[in-house]
Amino acid sequence: MAVPPDNRITQLLNAWSKGDSGALQDLTPLIYDELRRLAARQLRREPAAQTLQTTGLVHEAFLRLVDQRSPRWENRSQFFSIAARLMRRILLDQARARLAEKRGAGMINISIDAAGATLEGLGENLMLGAQSAAGAESAHANLIGIDSALTRLDALDHRQAQIVELRFFGGLTVEETAQVLEISNATVKRDWMMAKAWLARELAGAEP
């Protein structure tokens, strides 16, 4: 039950916000461990009808790790952007692990076609993933597809990729995302739509 000393995270966040890039390196493993622990806890213990609540995880990690007495509330933005990136990693690891489990340990090399997902079905699978093993499996495969498409989007438009990371992997709301990126809610909404459209097209293999 080792909780890293509160002050350390807060100090690192402060150092990072002052431009100390080394602080980020120290910060990442601390947050990563906590998020992974929290996620594992949820997955082990929540009743079967529920699924992982990313928002809950990220917020809980923040409450646990960052000294709440610190007046620097802007730490929250920094924390969330790191946490979202880490959640992406954790969820991808989870997806790969689950797929490997299902297929027996071995190479995972699934294309979206192999998973047999339609674009419309993709979202549904993600939503209903909890209810059928087959659905969950394709949802996991889809996640891997989204992740690699997102890496490509990042090369084209870094901010859109960030928005996707914060919203989709970090579970943040539009307002929270806007706060973290210091842009307007409207911009978040519009870029979110474009990123979604772009990613959906990528996944459907419909390159122009």
Next chain:
Amino acid sequence: MNAASRWQRVRELFHACIELDQAQRDALLTQACAEDSELKSEVESLLASLAASKTFMETPAAAAFTPSDEPSWIGRTLGAYKIISLLAVGGMGEVYRAIRADGLYPQAVAIKLIRRELAGQVMLSRFRAEREILAALQHPNIARILDAGITEAGLPYIVMELIEGESIDQYCEHHGLSVRQRLELFIEVCAAVHFAHQHLTVHRDLKPGNILVTNDGVVKLLDFGIAKVLDADGPVEALTSMHAMTPEYSSPEQIRGEPITTATDIYSLGVVLYRLLTGSSPYRSSNNDPYALAREVCDTEPLRPSANVAEAATYSGRKQLAGDLDSIVLMALRKERDKRYESVQQFSADVQRYLDNRTVTARPRTWGYSASRFIARNRAVSLASLLLIIVLVAGIVATQRQAKIAAAERDRAQRHFDSVRQLANSFMFDMHDEIAKLPGSIKARQLLVNKALTYLDLLAKEPGGDPALQLELAEAYMRVGGVQGQIGYNNLGDHAAALRSFQQAIALLEQALGRDPASRPESIQLARAYNLASANLKALGRPAEELAMTSKEIDLMQRRLTLFPDSVEVLARVGQGFYRRSQFRSGHGDPAGATADAQRAVDLYEKVVAKDSEYKYRNNLVFAYSNLGEIQLKDGAAGGPSKGIDSLRKALATMRVLAADKQDDVNAQRHLAVTAAELGASLLGVGQPREGLPYVEETLPIFQALYDADKTNRLARLDLAETQENAGNLWISLGDPAKAVDHCRTAVQLLGAPPIPPESDLEISAAMIEAQMDLAQAYASAARAAGAWPKRKEFWREARLSASASLQTAQTIVAKKPEIAADYAAFIAKDKELLARH
């Protein structure tokens, strides 16, 4: 157009299009992409993709994961119980319905299986001890804990009375209870919580879900003390984090991870009452944003209940809450612990006063307010008598004003008494359990100290002085200070905090003792406080204040001595004060002052021993003489050394008599040997090795016997090794290098012997460095004495080996602990010098 600007163009058009309908989009794109059909089709393709993927990615990625299957507990047995069904899944874990597997009695029970993450490392023994305490928490409104244990997998579980009922808020709604009925129900809740507080159990997680009302209308509190059971030896963070998930009923101190006290439950009860009265939360943030909620709990004053009643509530409902009920609820919801009600009992009494139409305490008393309550209380009377009453009230309030002063005095005394008693209880129970028994329970101790300080500071703030209470308070501060940093005892090492506590004690004592403190028996206590404050000042490196504090102690006790010249205790205290001040002055370049103080210490202890020959006083007289001798030897003044030797001889003479009566007492025998060895070494130091030799030789068998009795005792090992070394040095001076080499080699072997590796113990390693150095010196003198060349050469080789061993030991230590390099610099320099010479 490069890729980046092309992307920007697509983005602009896409953003623009999503605000438009289909016709407008077509028009815009046709116009904007007149010469770039590729651009047009790119935007159109994205728009089409958007239209086809409305639900795509709208659910966060994590939703793709479901929990892995855990084998179900249903049907399995746990201890004496068979699990029947799952009742609920809560923040702490699952709750099952179970029955006795042996069918001894048919009643079902509830078994709470605690999440592993919350359990921390539950120590079985502590867990059992706590569970006994909780089993004893018998109250008709508290769900009983019947049993508790740990599953094979190490998960703690708790067997409780199974309560069938609804949560209190739902019960109130479903039964349409009036405000009065709700308040009456709430008073029952308070009675149960107060009962638990009296048994030193804080709930820490009070919320409607834990306050059930049975179909018969009986209130039952669940989970009382479970947090404490789990926290028996576990991390405090577990609880903090648990609450962080549902901050709505948590207090600010819980969210901030600060120590939890009964005030925490008062706050949670305040939130519960708020909900019962208004149907809503005191906070604006929703439970779905725990972060914002947590922040609001800590930072934002809640809305007045009357301003927050549910939309549907009538004007009269609103009006009913305004005023007293607002004040009562907000009093419980103060952010600062010490501004809330001091106990649940006070909280509930205030609610009762409201129900009785009497003046509530949560509101500042004013004339008009008192009168309005008085009138409300007598609402039944006729208008005519009301007029009469108003006239009377004026008179009554006026006369009450005088009476009030006395009453307030009494109230305050009562509050003092209650809080101090509470504090004392806390120390008696918690501290005894948590601190005395468990090594390394710093966290628990810190928690208690903070709790104690909260009470103390609160009490100390109260104006006016009842000397008896001030003395009681001072004593409490002294105890807190002792935990924080009483030198020489196991303490938290927070000397700054300890100093503050002792200074508080001093301030209170000085105030309580009045103008002639020396005449009061409590002056001994004050002297102790000066003493402890000075010890902490020493630890903090504030010598000037340390000296001033010690001098205050001496002055006070000297004044008391003029009043009670025959008191052994006072004589001994003054003696001790001079003894300590002499050491301070000796260490701070004041040899003359040091000598004078040390001499006075000796004189005073001589008087003490003449009156009372108790062992501890005679032992202290030996210390006083040794101290005087050491200071005189250090003093450059004429005759210092010979006077010093005389004092050390007196110390030894006194010690011999003392040790003769205590043949079986290891400490007395050791003190004798130490005293003799010091005399021997000092005689060598003043150039009289032949006189010194017998004293050192006399002590060797004593130290050897002590070491043989317990070879793992590091002190015995150090004593023996240092004395062997001293003997070696004496023999070098006396011109017998062979004997010197023997003794020094024995010292080196002793220090290097298992089980303590020298590098793990700084004191032993320092002794080792010196012993190796002395061995090198002994070989060097052996070489000088040896006539024949091969022998000489061999001795020089040995000397060099030993000197480099010494150097190596020193360098190993410094490499391991660079921060002490400065301390070892002299050793290293001396070793290098030795090596260079040989």
